[in-house]
Each structure stands twice: as C-alpha cells, then as structure tokens.
Amino acid sequence: MHAIPKLIAVFVASSLSSLSGCRTTTSGNGSKAEFAYEPLPAVAEDKGTLAESVNPVAWQGPAAEDLPGPAASNPTATENAGVALPGDESGESSLDVDWLVNEVLARNPDVRSAVAAWRAAAMRYPQEVALDDPMFGYMLGPGSWGDSTVSSAYTLEASQKLLWPGKRRLRGEIAQAEANAKFFEAGEERLRIAATTRLAYYDYFMADRQLAALGESEELLREFRKSAEARYKAADVEQQDILLADVELAQVSRERLELERRLRVAQARINTLLLLPADAPLARPPTDLAVVASPASVAELRSLALSQRPELVAQQARIRAERYAIELACKEYYPDMEVIGRYDAFWQETPLRPMVGMNLNVPLYKQKRCAAVSEARARLAKEQAALDASINEIAFAAEEARQQVVESSTALAIFRDELLPVAKQSVDSARASYIAGRLDFLRLVEAQRKQLEVQAEYFATLAAYHQRRAELERVIGTPLGNLDASE
Numbered sequence: 001m002h003a004i005p006k007l008i009a010v011f012v013a014s015s016l017s018s019l020s021g022c023r024t025t026t027s028g029n030g031s032k033a034e035f036a037y038e039p040l041p042a043v044a045e046d047k048g049t050l051a052e053s054v055n056p057v058a059w060q061g062p063a064a065e066d067l068p069g070p071a072a073s074n075p076t077a078t079e080n081a082g083v084a085l086p087g088d089e090s091g092e093s094s095l096d097v098d099w100l101v102n103e104v105l106a107r108n109p110d111v112r113s114a115v116a117a118w119r120a121a122a123m124r125y126p127q128e129v130a131l132d133d134p135m136f137g138y139m140l141g142p143g144s145w146g147d148s149t150v151s152s153a154y155t156l157e158a159s160q161k162l163l164w165p166g167k168r169r170l171r172g173e174i175a176q177a178e179a180n181a182k183f184f185e186a187g188e189e190r191l192r193i194a195a196t197t198r199l200a201y202y203d204y205f206m207a208d209r210q211l212a213a214l215g216e217s218e219e220l221l222r223e224f225r226k227s228a229e230a231r232y233k234a235a236d237v238e239q240q241d242i243l244l245a246d247v248e249l250a251q252v253s254r255e256r257l258e259l260e261r262r263l264r265v266a267q268a269r270i271n272t273l274l275l276l277p278a279d280a281p282l283a284r285p286p287t288d289l290a291v292v293a294s295p296a297s298v299a300e301l302r303s304l305a306l307s308q309r310p311e312l313v314a315q316q317a318r319i320r321a322e323r324y325a326i327e328l329a330c331k332e333y334y335p336d337m338e339v340i341g342r343y344d345a346f347w348q349e350t351p352l353r354p355m356v357g358m359n360l361n362v363p364l365y366k367q368k369r370c371a372a373v374s375e376a377r378a379r380l381a382k383e384q385a386a387l388d389a390s391i392n393e394i395a396f397a398a399e400e401a402r403q404q405v406v407e408s409s410t411a412l413a414i415f416r417d418e419l420l421p422v423a424k425q426s427v428d429s430a431r432a433s434y435i436a437g438r439l440d441f442l443r444l445v446e447a448q449r450k451q452l453e454v455q456a457e458y459f460a461t462l463a464a465y466h467q468r469r470a471e472l473e474r475v476i477g478t479p480l481g482n483l484d485a486s487e
Contacts, residue, residue, distance in 0.1 A: 005456040008199040033367045094287075100201055101198065102275060104194075105197075107273075110188055110193060114182075121179040124180040125179065129172040131161075131167070134159065135161075136157065137155070138154070138157075139155040153345055155342060155344045156343045161340060167336075168326040174321045174325055178317070178318070180313075181315075181318045185314045188314065191304040192474065193273075194470075199470060200270050206463035210455075210456050210459050212287075214332070217451070218252045221252065221445075225246070227434065245441070276399050295469075301399075301472070306391060310317065312390055313382065313391060315386060316387060322376060326376040329372040336360070338359050341357070362414045402472060405465065412461055423447075427444075430444045
C-alpha cells in the first residue's frame with residue numbers, strides 16, 4: 001500500500017527536473033533524444049520613449065470615453081440618429097471641422113466595432129482566472145437494490161481541478177494584455193477615422209472655395225463683355241472681343257460642371273461618414289482657414305509620436321502578452337492536481353467508505369512542452385520585431401509629414417504675399433488699359449484667366465496644408481494645437 005505514494009513522488013520529481021526550457025540533441029544514429037535545462041533568453045527592454053506606464057486594463061475595462069485618440073465621445077450615443085447640422089436652417093453658420101470629427105467618431109461603425117472588440121477581449125479575464133467547474137459523480141450497483149442479502153451499493157464523488165500555482169494568474173495577465181492591445185487598437189481606429197474626416201472636410205472646403213472663385217471670375221468676365229460691347233457699339237473694337245468673351249463664359253460654364261460635381265461628391269462623402277443620406281443638406285464650409293506657425297522640431301514630433309501613438313502602445317501590450325505566454329509555457333512542466341472526495345458504499349465495511357485523494361498529471365513527455373516554449377519565444381521575437389519596424393516607420397512618417405506641412409506653409413506665404421496681389425493688380429491694370437484703348441481684349445482675358453488659376457491653386461494649397469496637418473496629427477497621435485500655441 002505504501003508503494004503507490006512513493007511511485008507518485010518519483011514521477012513528480014522526474015517531471016520537475018526541467019522547468020524552463022529544453023534542448024533536443026540527436027545522436028549520430030538518430031535514435032537518442034536528450035533534454036537539458038536551457039534558461040530563458042533575456043528579453044530586450046522596452047524603448048524608453050514609448051509610453052509603458054499604462055496600467056493593465058482591469059477585466060471590466062475603462063469607459064469607452066477614455067479611449068485614446070481625438071475628441072473622445074460615446075461611440076454608441078447617437079448611432080444612426082439624425083443630426084442638426086450647423087447652419088442648415090439659416091445658412092449663416094459654417095460647418096466646423098472639430099464638430100464634424102466629434103460627430104463622425106460618435107457614429108462611425110468601425111469605431112463601434114473596435115470598441116466592441118476591446119470590450120469582448122476585456123471579458124476574457126474573469127474566464128481565464130476562474131477555477132474549472134467542480135465535478136460530481138454518482139454510481140450505483142443496480143443488482144444490490146433488489147438483493148436483501150447485501151447492502152445497497154452506490155458511490156458518491158466530488159472533485160475539483162486545481163492548476164499549479166501561478167498558471168491562472170498568468171492566464172489572466174495574458175488576457176489583460178490582449179485587452180490592452182484591443183483598447184489601444186480602438187484608439188488607433190479613432191485616429192484613422194478622424195484623419196479621414198478631416199481630409200474629406202478640406203476637400204469640401206477646396207471645392208466650395210474654387211467654385212466661389214469661379215463665380216467671381218464669371219462676374220468679372222460679364223463686366224468685361226459689357227465693356228467690349230460698349231466699345232463695339234462705339235466702333236472702337238471689333239466684334240471679335242465680344243465673341244472671345246462669350247467663349248470664355250462658355251469655358252467657365254464647363255468648369256463649373258466639374259467643380260459642382262466635386263462639391264457634391266465631397267458633400268456625399270461627409271454625409272456618408274455621418275451615416276446620413278448622400279444628398280442630405282450640409283452647411284457650407286468657412287470662407288477661409290487659418291494658417292498657423294510651422295510645426296515643432298523633428299525631434300519633438302518624433303518623441304510625441306513614440307509616446308502618444310496608440311498603435312505602439314498596443315504593440316507593446318502584445319509583447320507583454322507573449323512574455324506571459326513564455327512563463328505560462330514554462331509552468332506546464334509542473335503538474336496540475338485534482339482533489340477528490342468520495343463516499344463508496346460498495347465497501348461493506350462502513351469505516352472504509354469515506355475517501356479523500358487526488359489525481360496528478362505526470363508531465364513526462366517534454367517534447368511538446370519544449371516546443372510550446374520555443375513557439376512562445378518565437379512569437380515574442382516576432383512581436384518585438386514588429387514594434388521595431390513600427391517605430392522606424394512612424395519616425396519616418398513624422399518627418400515626411402512635417403516636411404510636407406512646411407512646404408505647404410511656405411507656398412501659402414508666397415501665394416498671399418506675392419501671387420494673389422500681383423494677379424489682382426495685373427487684372428486691374430489690364431482692365432484700365434483696355435478701357436483706355438491701350439490693350440487688346442485677348443490680353444485682358446489672359447490676365448483674368450491667370451488670376452483664376454492662381455486663386456484655384458491657392459485654395460488647393462490651403463486645403464492641402466490642412467490635410468497634411470491632419471496627416472501629421474494622425475502620425476504623432478495627438479493634435480498639434482498645443483505645439484502651435486507654444487510657438
């Protein structure tokens with residue numbers, strides 16, 4: 001009777017001889033496999049510039065309003081409900097980009113999907129740390145119930161499986177780390193949707209302003225035509241001037257068709273982001289946009305990107321999960337235990353009927369456990385390499401976006417200080433010279449056409465400037481307003 005506990009002790013001792021890893025060696029004839037202790041490799045420390053102070057998300061998780069990203073709002077508050085757009089009734093107020101971003105984030109299904117994925121991941125924690133359900137068993141000997149010569153025979157049994165200490169904790173740590181990753185992935189999705197909304201808004205602004213500039217040019221052409229008609233009646237010029245003005249007006253009408261199409265497409269894009277019908281009424285954009293100082297230095301933007309970008313924090317959470325997975329794989333070298341309590345009425349001797357005991361799995365087959373540890377290490381190396389690649393890519397993207405913003409800002413200064421005033425002065429001078437009879441109508445039309453081109457390019461550059469700022473904000477993961485205010 002005493003041999004069984006001794007045998008179990010021998011099995012347990014042999015199974016615990018290798019705890020952290022394994023190394024397989026094959027002899028020359030390929031018939032022998034040896035297993036030796038191999039310590040875990042040292043894991044590279046996290047990048048110092050990356051925000052790692054985020055506490056693991058508890059299983060119930062923080063509120064959705066705390067998601068990283070611009071203008072946090074409840075992603076399920078409005079869903080598909082209608083929205084009163086600013087300026088719909090009076091038409092005096094203009095569509096505000098920050099209001100639009102907030103409204104889109106509150107409605108966007110991709111954001112709601114990411115938030116739901118995070119909440120689902122957060123619910124894994126209580127499942128992973130919970131004990132397995134206890135087991136209850138009942139067994140009887142049917143023949144004993146009809147036989148008066150023997151006592152009724154039956155067995156009652158209850159058991160509870162207990163994992164080796166630390167396994168449930170590590171499972172919970174993995175679940176928390178994965179929930180953290182989903183949390184910051186939702187923040188990254190918010191950044192993406194916010195940037196997409198701003199790009200659509202500035203496309204809308206550009207189309208509206210170019211259409212307005214075309215309208216002003218048309219009015220100017222009509223005045224030119226009246227001047228040409230008056231001079232034709234006075235026999236100062238030929239009818240060719242009037243016909244040339246009509247050609248230019250027809251060209252303006254053709255260009256208007258293209259700009260109106262672009263305006264309708266931009267409106268439809270914004271309405272689609274708001275989950276509204278494509279042809280729903282939409283307030284007009286403002287007539288001008290402010291241009292702020294140049295963005296911060298490259299070093300400051302890179303530091304912000306590496307500390308604020310949710311994608312990097314999510315990747316680091318995945319790295320934590322893989323580290324815990326390595327620890328858990330090493331814990332599999334330890335046995336689990338099952339505690340059993342039984343009352344066995346098959347024993348005729350009453351003192352022998354109550355029983356207590358336990359079951360142990362004996363982890364003798366180390367090949368699969370060695371493979372599990374190696375697999376976990378490889379996954380950790382993969383996630384660490386992905387983090388390094390993301391850091392390099394984001395650092396480059398921050399520099400590229402900054403240079404684009406600087407280029408657009410410089411170009412706008414040239415437009416406002418030189419091109420626009422000179423183009424207007426050229427038209428005014430050409431108009432006065434034509435009325436005085438010192439300039440032909442063709443030169444007047446060319447000056448007017450050049451002014452229209454300069455205005456169109458200016459509004460395109462202004463829209464591109466703000467779109468590039470939106471891209472830069474998406475890269476660094478935070479608005480540029482604080483940096484602008486400090487300059």
